[in-house]
Amino acid sequence: MYYIAVENHFDAAHFLRGYQGKCENLHGHRYKVAVKVSSATLNETGLVIDFREIKDALKPVIDRFDHTLLNDVPPFDQINPSAENLARTIFEAIKPAIHGAVLESVMVWESPESWAEYKPQVG
Numbered sequence: 001m002y003y004i005a006v007e008n009h010f011d012a013a014h015f016l017r018g019y020q021g022k023c024e025n026l027h028g029h030r031y032k033v034a035v036k037v038s039s040a041t042l043n044e045t046g047l048v049i050d051f052r053e054i055k056d057a058l059k060p061v062i063d064r065f066d067h068t069l070l071n072d073v074p075p076f077d078q079i080n081p082s083a084e085n086l087a088r089t090i091f092e093a094i095k096p097a098i099h100g101a102v103l104e105s106v107m108v109w110e111s112p113e114s115w116a117e118y119k120p121q122v123g
């Protein structure tokens with residue numbers, strides 16, 4: 001298998017509803033996002049798919065969240081803007097734009113030490 005990944009980042013504020021502790025208060029992160037794509041074979045150019053295809057899929061999603069209060073931006077007006085929910089939301093948003101390879105997972109870092117990954121269950 002071949003695996004490729006593209007990273008991007010955005011800055012946003014959030015708070016966790018129902019959280020007992022400091023994260024119930026408004027605060028911000030520089031979120032890092034990584035999108036991982038795989039394929040068993042390479043195309044005629046020797047690529048899984050062009051990094052550009054992943055970058056183009058990810059950019060509009062990042063732009064929707066950049067410099068916002070995430071709690072005001074759907075779906076995070078309804079569900080908590082945790083790293084886990086961000087990873088799943090980004091995965092589902094970019095999936096229709098990834099063709100000819102498998103969208104494996106999306107990872108979201110809230111800080112250099114803390115990250116969540118969403119990968120759909122098989123079966």
Ligand SMILES: Nc1nc2c(c(=O)[nH]1)N=C([C@H](O)[C@H](O)COP(=O)(O)OP(=O)(O)OP(=O)(O)O)CN2
Binds near residue numbers: 016027
């Ligand atoms: N499983 C998760 N746990 C937590 C999340 C999350 O998205 N998924 N998010 C938070 C908060 O957003 C918080 O900003 C991060 O909390 P925490 O690591 O406790 O705080 P710091 O980054 O300031 O790290 P310190 O080690 O306290 O300096 C909480 N948990």
Ligand SMILES: [Zn+2]
Binds near residue numbers: 014
């Ligand atoms: Zn936080």
